[in-house]
Amino acid sequence: MLHFSPDEFANRRARLQAEMAERKLDALLLFAQDSMYWLTGYDTFGFCFFQCLVVKADGEMRLLTRSADLRQARQTSNIETIVLWRDRGGANPAIELRDIMDDMGLLGARIGVEWATHGLTAANGRLVEEKLASFGTLTEASDLVPALRLIKSDAEIVLIRHAARMGDDAFEEMLPLVREGADESALLHALQGSILRAGGDYPANPFVLGSGEDALLCRYRSGRRTLSAQDQLTVEWSGVRAHYHAPAMRTVIVGRPLIRHEELWAAARDGLSAVEDAMRPGQSFGDVFDAHARVMEEHDLVRHRLSACGYSVGARFAPSWMEPQMFVAGNAEPIRPGMTLFAHMIIMEPDSGTAMSLGQTYLTTDGAPETLSRLPLDLAFTA
Numbered sequence: 001m002l003h004f005s006p007d008e009f010a011n012r013r014a015r016l017q018a019e020m021a022e023r024k025l026d027a028l029l030l031f032a033q034d035s036m037y038w039l040t041g042y043d044t045f046g047f048c049f050f051q052c053l054v055v056k057a058d059g060e061m062r063l064l065t066r067s068a069d070l071r072q073a074r075q076t077s078n079i080e081t082i083v084l085w086r087d088r089g090g091a092n093p094a095i096e097l098r099d100i101m102d103d104m105g106l107l108g109a110r111i112g113v114e115w116a117t118h119g120l121t122a123a124n125g126r127l128v129e130e131k132l133a134s135f136g137t138l139t140e141a142s143d144l145v146p147a148l149r150l151i152k153s154d155a156e157i158v159l160i161r162h163a164a165r166m167g168d169d170a171f172e173e174m175l176p177l178v179r180e181g182a183d184e185s186a187l188l189h190a191l192q193g194s195i196l197r198a199g200g201d202y203p204a205n206p207f208v209l210g211s212g213e214d215a216l217l218c219r220y221r222s223g224r225r226t227l228s229a230q231d232q233l234t235v236e237w238s239g240v241r242a243h244y245h246a247p248a249m250r251t252v253i254v255g256r257p258l259i260r261h262e263e264l265w266a267a268a269r270d271g272l273s274a275v276e277d278a279m280r281p282g283q284s285f286g287d288v289f290d291a292h293a294r295v296m297e298e299h300d301l302v303r304h305r306l307s308a309c310g311y312s313v314g315a316r317f318a319p320s321w322m323e324p325q326m327f328v329a330g331n332a333e334p335i336r337p338g339m340t341l342f343a344h345m346i347i348m349e350p351d352s353g354t355a356m357s358l359g360q361t362y363l364t365t366d367g368a369p370e371t372l373s374r375l376p377l378d379l380a381f382t383a
Helices: 006-022 031-040 065-075 093-103 123-133 143-147 154-177 186-198 212-216 259-278 285-298
Strands: 027-030 052-056 061-065 081-084 110-114 135-138 208-211 230-240 246-253 311-312 320-327 341-350 356-365
Touching: 006 031, 006 143, 006 341, 027 031, 031 052, 031 061, 031 143, 052 093, 052 341, 061 065, 061 093, 143 320, 154 186, 154 230, 154 246, 154 341, 154 356, 186 208, 186 230, 208 212, 212 230, 230 356, 246 259, 246 311, 246 341, 259 285, 259 341, 259 356, 285 341
Parallel strands: 027 110, 061 081, 110 135
Antiparallel strands: 027 052, 052 061, 208 230, 230 246, 246 356, 311 320, 311 341, 341 356
């Protein structure tokens, strides 16, 4: 059930070992599910419980997990050694983790830890610190695997291209249903159903779909409404293939666009063009954000824009499809070829109750970025 070849995984492990050697780490404790998936193929939502993949500098790996994930790990990963901790009252799996590391000869070692992940709760992190603080030297290494994942391999790009096609198909299936009297439930069903029917996955976070005043939201919220004759609908969705995401975002107008909709769409389109110009080698993630901010300022929309305008995407698990690297002010992360980046223009104008959004996923190259979506950037409306 592995999605990549043995050579692909061997190359990833070699890159990881090289970075560990550069940081003088004897071992690395992986708690992030996307890190484990990238390195081994291990695919589960069991990271809501305590689990850890221990990786030694020589490449040896051992997974500590629960019995419910034993067969999951065997069928979806290349991990050979799997150790179980038993659910029971007062269980402390950090003790089993310490025992595993002792058996691997890591007493007194310099150990990197993925602290910044949803796969390690604060409570479990305290258990790890308590049991390992005197065992070895713990050092922050949350950025190690995400940095390696930032440049996608050819095999990963194939999956992301597939995800982008799925996303396009889903939007084209939903769009004819957007009309007066349509229920938001039917629109969500069309989007998600199209992707699942095509062999895709559930997204790492719910799709955003809101109309009326909820079109100004950029998060999922429970509850559905029926579209009015004159309405606005914000949609943020993603095709997903083998957990690899290719998000997109649009605001669709029911009826005729208001003049303000057209003005905000023009600002969003100008902003996306500026971002595309900045999304090249020699520029940084911060430069991309600055390009977006300049356009919003030119359109007198500083109060109505967000403090970020996109982020890296790839294989991610709940609760978010966002990779850590974001287009925000001051981010010095350089743009390099082989990145898959989602850029969005999100404008929320509560005074007039007007929303506008425009976004798509790109593949960076040696020059201009390649748009992975075939969808037009025109202002979509039903009249």
